[in-house]
Amino acid sequence: MVRVRFAPSPTGFLHIGNARTALFNYLFARKNQGKFILRIEDTDKERSKKEYEIAIMEDLKWLGIEWDEGPDIGGDYGPYRQSERLNIYKEYAEKLLKEGYVYKCYCTKEELEEMRKTAQEKGLPPGYSGKCRYLTREKISEYEREGREFVLRFRVPEEKIEINDLIRGKVIFEGEHLTDFVIMKSDGTPTFNFAVVIDDYLMKITHVIRGEDHLSNTPKHILIFKALGVDLPYFAHMSMTLGPDRTRLSKRHGATSVRAYREQGYLPEAFFNYIALLGWGTSESREIFTKEELINEFSIERCHKASAVFDPEKLLWMNSYYIKNSPIDRIYELSLPFLKSSGLINGIDENKKEYIKKAISLEQEKIKTLKDVPYLIEFFMKEPEYEKENFDKLINQETKGILKEIVEIFERMESFKREEIENIVREFCKEKNYKTSFVFHPLRFAVSGRTKGPDLFGMLELLGKAKVIERIKKLL
């Protein structure tokens, strides 16, 4: 049984790069009929916030990434919040201490700082020198008497460590480049490197799929797995998500949280689809996939080794593509929050529902994000404002005359259907020998206050005879 996990730390909103990691794990789990587990890595007490934990879960759900085990729904291998597993880490740390895999280190911040400096000068990694590795009994009791705090460090052996990465193949690290690292902090909480291993082991994780930034940490994890005497999971280190300047995508690059895109009016399925294409692709370079298709097509072997630049432009295109191809009911529902916050509508007015839906559908092909909707249909809901520049360009004695005649024609019409309006207006142009555009443009402007907009006749029909006539007359 495949078991994978996504383990975010709740120090901010769900980041695009993390969302992609979650997605790949999710796809892999579903593809293999396995379990997808959500674990919250909140051992950093300073930066972890409950509200971010909630936000991350909300955004995952919004994306359609649902988990089988997690802090909110539980599971057989809980708890799923690291802050609630502290005694577990302590237990295993003591076991490793007893067995000699780790030792107590009493070094102070200053001593460590000094060590880093000299190590750097010697061309060694800026890590730990092993000072406390073989302390004498006397020295230990002396430190204890002083009341010095200690951390637990892993005794790194000088041996080759080999990773068989599912994406990268064989990766070899020389043990000598690793220095003794901390597994338990002086406050009794585990470090990330220790907690992941304990959790992955106890939660029976079979495949560790995570970002490439963890590749260099993996030797440490392997060392701990070995010290524990347990089997290694499979490792798969996926490429990073970069900003346009090819550095790791971060706040500097603007909107990098899933939440921001959600609030900007992106559809979850568009975001889901786009992000799957970052560092992964099919042999046909297909672009559009449903969630089910993605689950079907996904394979870890097709994951790219090279990192991928996040391209908001392409996401925008994909979003508009999904909007164009979604049923109007869905677009309507998704647009409601945006219509409300723009003040265009208050509650859900059932009477207006069909009207709004039609308005949206007239503009559907033009919507790039849901946030565009209020502006695009605004003039269907309230009186237009006439911009002076266009007014001067389009409304003059001659066009006023034309509009007057049009009003008269409209007034004589019994019904006011798109086809009829178009026929009658075109006929009018022909009779009077006007170029159609010479009539259409002022007409559009008169009823909508805009020079751009949806299909003119569809717009007139939806607005309705009375409204159309009223608006034109008001202008004359």
Place this chain on the structure above:
RNA sequence: GCCCCCAUCGACUAGCGGUCUAGGUCACCACUCUUUCAAGGUGGUAGCGCCGGUUCGAGUCCGGCUGGGGGCACCA
């Protein structure tokens, strides 16, 4: 500084030794459709980082260089 990973159009990618005069998508440009704006259609600009090898033959295999990224914390 040391270690690790990576390298096809501006971006995402297809390509797993000959079928590549390197294909698709976004963006860009032109044309087209048209009542505006879009959308759509058609076409176009643009790429195998460099140097050596291996081979009858290299984008594809190997090595080096260069370039980019990541890691080396009592952050995760």
